[in-house]
Structures are given as structure tokens and as C-alpha cells.
Amino acid sequence: MVFVTSSTRSSPQGGYAADLALLAIGGSALLIAIILWFDNAQGGLTGNGVFKSLELKAWVVDPASAPLYPANYLFYPVYGALCRVLDLLGVFAGDPRRQITILNAVSCSLCLCAVYLLVRALTGDRLVALLAALFHISSSFVMFLAIVNEDILPSYTLLFASMALGAVWFARPTTARVVAVAALFSLAWLFEWRLMFPTLPAMLVALWLGEKHPALRVGRSALFLATMAAMASVAALASHGHNGAVGPLDLLWTGKAVNSVWAGFTWPKVGYLWDGMVAYLLGAGVAAIPGIPGWDIWRYTATVWMLAIAAVAVPMLWRARHDSRAVALAAVFGVTFVAGSVFNLYSQPQDPQMQINVMAWLTPAWALVLVAAQRRWGARGLAALGALTITLLAYNVWSLAPLRGLDGKWQQAVERLEKESDPARTVFVLHDFDWSMIYASLHWGTAEPGVEALGPAPQALPKFKWIGFTGQVLRHPEWTTEAHVADLRRQIDRALELGYDVLVARLWSMEQKQLETETGMVADSARLAALHRLLRTDYAATLAFDDPVAGPFHRLRRAPGR
Template sequence: PLSFALSSSRPPSSPRSYLLDLALLLLGGSALLIAIILWFDNAQGGLTGNGVFKSLELKPWIVDPANAPLYPANYLFYPFYGALCRLLDLLGIFAGDPRRQMTILNAVSCSVCLAIVYALIRAVTGDRLVALLAALFHLASSFVMFLAIINEDILPSYTVLIAAMALGSVLLAQPSAPRVIAVSGLFSLAWLMEWRLMFPTLPGMLAALWLCEPRLARRIGWIALFLLGMVTTAALVAWAWQGHDKSVGPFELIWTGKAVRSVWAGFTWPKLFYLWDGMVAYLLGAGVAAIPGIPGWDIWRCTATVWMIAIAAVALPLLWRNRTDPLARSLAAIFGGTFVAGTVFNLYSQPQDPQMQINVMAWLTVGWALLLAVVRKRNGVRGLAALGGLTVALIAYNVWSLAPLRGLDSAWQRAIERLERESDPSRTVWLMHDFDWAMIYGSLHWGWTEPGTAELGPAPQALPRFKWIGFTGQVLRHPDWSDQRLADDLRRQIDRALELGYTVMVVRLWDMDLPQLEVATGMVASSARLAVLRRLLHHDYVAAPAYVDPIAGAVHRLQRRPGR
């Protein structure tokens, strides 16, 4: 254990108590999170619709795994979760509904994370109570809790990654060939489930090997062995799936190129603000700001910032004073290196996204554990009780912050049913923002289809039921197109739908001003690009109010402007 965490007055814990603690975290954590899932009634979480489309891609791995396609960037995720969903089907848990089954599996994955955090902090500090409170803090963190109760796909990959980071922090402090190979293999399984997890953590792993080995030749050797372990693991996985639909080789697994040249990629100044937003939201939920009478989100942003600075102000000097201890070096290198490299990586991609921050901000739990150790040494159990109470308050606040998003699954199901009653799907083409919840739930209840009108026949046409045009559809698919080309393509799609005899219904978009569009679109399109698309709609078309849905919002009937 680290020297600063030792306390001769603390009695040693028995193996029985260790196993009891792990069981408590696994079973208690799962029960708590599943209870929140049932209360929340919102499998998508209200922030992203990725889970809907992930569940659609997961379905073949449940019903016909032998013929289901592999995805290089998530090579092991779909086979793994597909098998677990089949198990839930046998148990009768949300049978036939992978969209909600994923929430249960994520809750269990998060509980495994709690056990891993406990084991790591117990190994670092030798303190049972500090380890339990650190695990509780990890659960309390907003993004960790949030991703554990919705159907995003990051939790199983993150669980394996946090296990690799924890194991690396302990084993790479004194590297040997078996230790390096073990950590490398476990780390590789994580990024083989979610490819992008490789980039934030790999620099930290290599930094730990460099800092914990005093001899230069062995430093280079350990790093080479770690990288060889990654290649070997990728090769074994590629060999195991050889011949399966859309299987690839090891080098295609190591570099999939996912989203590297997408509309989300690239460094821009606004992403600095999004980065700050993502970091503070990792700790404190923002949903409560939607409740009338509650002060604005800036208060919570500043509160989280001060909280994180306070943790760093204690943890960093503590690690620096113990820099001669290899365990302190490996801990700082892996978790600190992941934070530094991940921050740069996130600035290139989506820094405000919970999935992008959950692994990068894992240092906060380690820092909190070191703070707990210091308080334990100086103030005893009373100090730990105070910080434990603060953690419980954090859990309560972050659950409370979910309240404005509660029940959206049921509410949107009713909204889609109302839209279908008001507008015959066989004669309607919907014009929607690609990130609007009407599109997400329309895809869920009517069936997913690609946006556009190129494949449509004359109205009425029963299938596909969901026929729609994406307001930013071509922006997402062709970020290199000029603003004028994007506007021309949007006009062409709308005109074709009208010429084929369809009614074009606009959901919520017509009344949106430019600032509202910017908020809805995020980093995907510039203000100037959105202004061009909005100007096209209002210049070339007129819209008559059709009805207002309490959930979906205002719906307008679109027609060509006279004289066009």
C-alpha cells in the first residue's frame, strides 16, 4: 500500500469481509440501479437516441447469431450482449425487447464497476471503509449513474476498461512479462468492444511502464511487449470470428477509422466550452435545471468545477510527495494519462457526450479516494462520515435531476400513436430534425428507415411506414458539401415528396428560430449553414398549422410557396 495510506491502528480485514463487500456492491448496486430504471421509464435517457439504433443492430445477434453481421468498431460488443439478451429472454426479463434489456445489463455492468473500484482502492489504501465510500462515489457520479440506467452501449466496454486500468495500476507498478501480457490482453478486450476506448488510455498504460521501470532497455522492452500483446489479442479475436459475416483481420480491428472524418471530427473553439460542460456534467446532473424556480445551470457548473478542483488540490500533491513509490506512479500515469490524452481526444470529437467522458473522468473517483484517505488520517471516522453524507447527497441530487426526463418512453409512445391517428402514414412524409425525439421514437414504433425520398413510389405507399426527410440528414452524411448544395438537396427531397402526392408534415422545425436550431444541432453544423437551410424552408415553402401535440410539439403542413 502507499505509505501515506497506512495506519497501524486499523485492524486487518478478513477475506470473508472482502467477499461480503463485493457481494454487497454487486447485488446492492444492481438492485438500486434497476429500481431507478423502473422508476425512470426512459430507456433512451432523454439525451440521445443511440440506444434505439444499437438495439436494432443487436436484434440479429439475439434471434440468429450465426448469421448476424459483425461491426469492426464494436467487434465483441454485439456477440456479448446478444448472448446476455438471450439469457434475459429465457428468464422472462423484458423478453423480446433488447432496447430495455440493455438497461438491465448496463445496471449489472455498473455494479461490476463498483466492485472493481472497491478492489483497486482497497489495494491502494488498505482501508475497507475508504474503498466502500470510493465505490459509492463512483456510483453517485452523474454520467456513471446515467449511463447505467439507459441503453447506451458503453457500459460493458467501460467495465472491462476500468478493470484493465485498475489491474494495470497495481501490476505495472512492478512490471513482469506475465503482468504486462495480462494487462495488455484485458485492455485489448475493452477496445475490441468499443474501439475508441483505445486512444485515451493507451498513453497512460505506456507511461506507467516507462515511469515504473528504472532501466531504459527494459522500459522499451515492456512497452514493446504491451503493444505486441494488443496485436496478438486482436489477431486471436479476428481468427476466432474468421468466416463470419463481415469479419475482418487484426489490423482492420486495430484501426477501424470510425468517425475520424465524420461531421463530429475536428478541433473548433466552441468545443472548449462543450469540454467544460462535459467535465462538470460528469459529476453533477443538469436535468434539475429544467424545473421552474430552480436557479440556472451555471450555478451547478461552478459548483462541480470547485468540487473537482478541491479533489485535485488534495490528490495531486499527495501523489507528488509519494512519487518514489511505484504504485503512486502507475496510478497517476494510468488515470492521469487517460485524462490528459482523453481531453485532447474529446476536443477532436464530442467533449460533452457522456460516453466520451465516462472513462476520461475516472480519475475523479481515485482522487476522491485519496481525499478520503487523508480525511481518515486527520479526522477519523467522523470525517469519513461527513464525506459519506456528501456522497449520499450527490446520489440524491443526481437522481432528482433525472425527474424532468422521467416517463418519456410512455409519453412518446402515446405521442407517436397520436401522430399516426392525425396523419395517415401511407400518405405522409415527415420533415424532422435528425436529432429530434419524434424521429427516434418514430423509428422505434414504425420501423427504422433511411431518410430521403429517392426510393419512394407514388402515394399511398404502406411500406415503409416511416417515411421521412432529415433536416440535417445530408449535413451528417456529406459534411464536405457546400451550403448551397445541401439546400438544393433538401429542396429536391421535399419537392419529390409533394410531386408523388404525399402530404409533407413538419414536426417542430417550422417555428424554430436560428438559436433554437443551433442548440438542437450542437456541433454538427455551423450557424451559417443552419441559416441557409432555414432560409430555404421559409423562402420556398409555406406552412399551415395542422395540430399541436403535447409531446411532439407543433406540426405544420408544408406546401410550395405560390409562384415558385
């Protein structure tokens, strides 16, 4: 017997309010402490938070005219209002880039409450529910996204809550339960549209299997979909006339990133998918062992750990397959995992934001491991797994150490960069994912890459002038390699003709393997090699300066004979 009945409760009842307060307040305090220690709102993986915070700023300063974005329809209005509250409280006042981290920490702590309620509803065990919540916050991607300024946490919290509710209520669905779960689920994807896809089929499968009357199965599924459409209609009606407002059909299908450079199935993404799955549990950080080909502690330890969890949880669910609660739990979280893995293979399988919802199965599966350990070894089993979870949390925090303090370090690097090169007379050639681009955009102001709008040097505005090494690959993936090479040459030549110093950051001396790693799935190795070869054959370079944080900057000039 896996799930609780009135005669199998193994821990005292009550304590809900105290436990939820502990998770909400204690979880927030822990995460905010890590935020202050980490001093790196960007997290060191992507620069999305910089650009999200700049878009959010409009919702803080002038919400009446700030634009709505269909793929994040509720995120900006809600987080904008919450940032105004933080302004009033004096918490990172006027700095949405860092305020997002605080809001994410609080959101994550609320997600821990959802974990607790799910596990306690299924097992009836207070201690198992608390330990499952501890495991959730200890998982690398959950903790990491709760302390940086990515935008996924509020939508993920709503999504997990809807999944938890579906896993409990769809065991015995009613009209009210279907509407409630569908409404909560819709709020999640109205914050972040792409979250709809892995979990929508999971919800429908769980609902179909949970409904015992064949005549009602189609009706329940139709009700779920109709509630989603109704929620989209309410959101569209409430925002009617606002800047960027769209209709319900445009909310149900935004098409975000469907035809982007990230889209498409390729064999290298299988390896990225593995990396994304294992990194959900364990941070790579300090664990990788360079110089030992084909082996590192991080990847294989996480793989074995997750397989061990599945090896315990899946047979437990299979033995309980006649219990509708086991069916609903397996359908909601299992189908989300399967559908999400396929979805991620089409997009960015290594990205924390793409894996956090797909790997949500690991927490309820860990709860089943806790139940199994308690049955076999009693309190000693739970104590051992609790200690293991605390070790996981400590390790994942420790893995952040190499990225600690980057906000301050990069601010100083940009200040040094301004002293070494006059921004009015300089055009930078940067990898589009380089941190020099991210932090220059933050401190000097955002600017689109390219030289089309530039006049002769010197030109004060925009202060940040740059050419993206893979800029046109991102914007025009349909172009041929020859077209990308020709466009990069044209832009660099034009900047030189206008009298600018052209400084290339890090790219000049970068090895092909490192270039491929930093570019990820955006361009194949042949295209990257052709772009890199262009720099070496058409231009000569001299080292201008070497910054301890930003790396080497080389000054380009046309190669002799061109």
C-alpha cells in the same frame, strides 16, 4: 505516506467476499430499481440505443448469421448471448432495447467491485474503498449510462478494471503482469474500439516509468503492444468466416468516425468540453437556473467540487512521487484524462460516452480526499464525505425526474401521430436528432431518410417516410451550404410532387439559438440559418396539429410565386 504498508493499515483485514457481494448485488439492485422508476431506456439524450438494439436483435434471434461490426467486435456477440439468457428468465423478454439497461446495470455493479479492489489495494482501508465505490456510482454519467441502453458500460467496466490493475501492477511490472493488463485492456477496446486511444498512451507511460531497468523499458512496452496484437489476432481467428468478420489489422484500426461530421477541432468544442466534464459529476437536470445569464448552480458547483478534489489529491501524489505506486496511479488515470481531453476536443466532448472513461480519475482522486479527511478528522471526516456522496447520488437521481416516463409518453405520442396523419400519405421533415424520428423508427420501423425510393402517394411501405433537415450535413459535411440548401429543397419539392402531405415537426417555429443547441457541433450557425431560411422563404405552412409531447407539426406547401 499515501499508500498502505504492512504497518499502516487502519481498518480490519478481510471482508473482501462480503464487500464484493454487497457491491455486485446491491449495486445491481439499486440501479435496476432506478431503471424501473425512470421508465426511459433511451435516457432522453440520444437515440443510439434504439438503433443499437435493432442491430443487437439479430444476435439474439439468429447469431449464426448476424453481422459483426469492427468497432464493436465483441459487444454484439456477448450482449446477444446475455439477452438470450434474459429471454429465458423472462426479463423484458424479446425486447433488447430494455434488456440492455439491465445488462448495463449489472456491468456497472461489477465496475464498482473494480473500484473497491483498486482503492483497497492502495490504501488498505475497507471503509475508504466502499465509500469510493459509492462515489463512483453516484457520479452522474456513470449512473446515467448504467440505466439507459447506450453500449459503453461493458467496455468501460473492462477498461476501468484494466486501468486499476495497471495502476497497481505497473508500480512493479513483470512479464506476466504486463501480459495480463494488456489482455484485459484489449478486451475493453474490442468491445468499443475508441476506448483504446486515451488509455493506451497512459498505459505505456505508466509502464515506462514503473520499470526501473532502462534496458527493459522498451521490451515491456513492446510486450504490451504485442499482446494487444495477439488479442486482435485471436478475435479475428475465432470469428473467421462469420458475416462481417475482419482481420487483426482491421480491428486494431477501424477508423470509426475519424472522417465523420463529428471530427475536427473548433473553438465551440472548448465550451462543450467543460460541459462534458462537469456533467460527469453533476446532472444538469433540475439545477439550471434560466434567466440568470452566465450562471447556473450545476456548472459552477461541479467545477468547484472537481477543483477541490484535484487540489487535495494532486499534492498528495506529488509528495508521494518517490513511491512507484503513486507514479503508476497518476500516469494511468492522469494521462488518460489529458489524452482523452484532446481526443474529445476532436470528437464529441459533451457526450457522456466520450467523457466516462476520460473522467475516471475523479474516483481514485476522491479516495485520496477520503484518506486526507480520515487523517485530519477521523471517523467524522469520513462520515461527512459519505453523507455528501449520498446527497450527490440523491441529487443525480432527482435530476432525472424531468425525463422520467418518456418511453411510455412517446409511445402514446406516436399513436396520436398515426391518427393525425396517415403514414401512407405523409412525409415528415424532421431534425435528424428529433425524438419524433427516434420513436417513429422504433414503433414504425427504421427507414433511411430521403425520397429517392418513394413512388406516388399512397405508399404503405416503408411506413415511416421522412426527410432529414440536417441529413446531408451528416452524410456529406464536405458539401457547400448552397448544395445542402438545394438538396433539401429538391427533396421537399419531390415529396409534394408525388402527392404526399409534407409535415415539418417543430422546426417551423424553432428559434435559431434552439436550433443550434439541438444540432450541437454538426453544422455551423450560418449553415443552419440557411437551411431554416429555406423553409420560410420557399414554403408556406399551416399548423396541422400540436402534440403535447412531440410538439407542433406544420403542413408545408410551396410559397406563392414559386
